[in-house]
Amino acid sequence: MGRPAPRIAPSILSADFARLADEVARVEAAGADWLHVDVMDGHFVPNLTVGPPIVEALRKVTKLPLDVHLMMTNPDAFIPEFAEAGATYLTVHVETCPHLHRTVQSIKERGVKAGVTLNPATSLETVEEILVEADLLLIMSVNPGFGGQQFIPSVLGKIARARQRIDQAGSGALLEVDGGVKVENAGRIIAAGADVLVSGSAIFCSADYGAVIGALRQAAHHTAPASGVSPAGRPARRH
Numbered sequence: 001m002g003r004p005a006p007r008i009a010p011s012i013l014s015a016d017f018a019r020l021a022d023e024v025a026r027v028e029a030a031g032a033d034w035l036h037v038d039v040m041d042g043h044f045v046p047n048l049t050v051g052p053p054i055v056e057a058l059r060k061v062t063k064l065p066l067d068v069h070l071m072m073t074n075p076d077a078f079i080p081e082f083a084e085a086g087a088t089y090l091t092v093h094v095e096t097c098p099h100l101h102r103t104v105q106s107i108k109e110r111g112v113k114a115g116v117t118l119n120p121a122t123s124l125e126t127v128e129e130i131l132v133e134a135d136l137l138l139i140m141s142v143n144p145g146f147g148g149q150q151f152i153p154s155v156l157g158k159i160a161r162a163r164q165r166i167d168q169a170g171s172g173a174l175l176e177v178d179g180g181v182k183v184e185n186a187g188r189i190i191a192a193g194a195d196v197l198v199s200g201s202a203i204f205c206s207a208d209y210g211a212v213i214g215a216l217r218q219a220a221h222h223t224a225p226a227s228g229v230s231p232a233g234r235p236a237r238r239h
């Protein structure tokens, strides 16, 4: 038999920030497994988003695991604050961590699950030595910084190779994919080996969050575009 159904992690980057608690309640009721929180510093990526106070506020309004994606130049300096705020996963970019093993240990010492991630053009070899320590490997399928971008097709092969490396290393790390994930491509991403799908605009710019979350989860069984999932609602935005 195949692997368990993929976990779906809506990215709040595409949510209506003025109604954040409502948006979180809606995706939770719609069957989300995790909540993905994109932290951007305006330096590592050309955008600014949220910090520990928002993670702390989210922690109070949802029981969902908080999957915090740190797109920042100096994550080490903020790990204590994000851990204290209630992050479940803290994921750092290899491009920003010269002492990646130390950073991962620092996350785990605080009782938080440690994720590592890499940009589309960064080789998988950069995470090879840390795989057995990591709880999560996040493969970026867009260049980070904005929601609503197109999935980079060549990343599919990288996802498959990441799956092999995790399995060969005997690592317990979950394999997560982030960027441009939609009902139309989710089947191929799951088939390549993903355990967790992040999806922002496909969910939050739709009229029916539950339909999209359900279709993403079922995509392993329906690789053709799912019917009945309308992209209606608010238009896609670049955040």
Ligand code: DX5
Residues within 6 Å of the ligand: 011, 013, 014, 036, 038, 069, 142, 143, 144, 145, 146, 147, 148, 149, 178, 179, 180, 181, 198, 199, 200, 201, 202
């Ligand atoms: C991109 C972020 C993603 C983003 C995904 O830098 O890391 O999490 O919110 O949004 P979509 O699903 O719209 O590509």
Ligand code: ZN
Residues within 6 Å of the ligand: 011, 036, 037, 038, 069, 178, 198
């Ligand atoms: Zn992200």
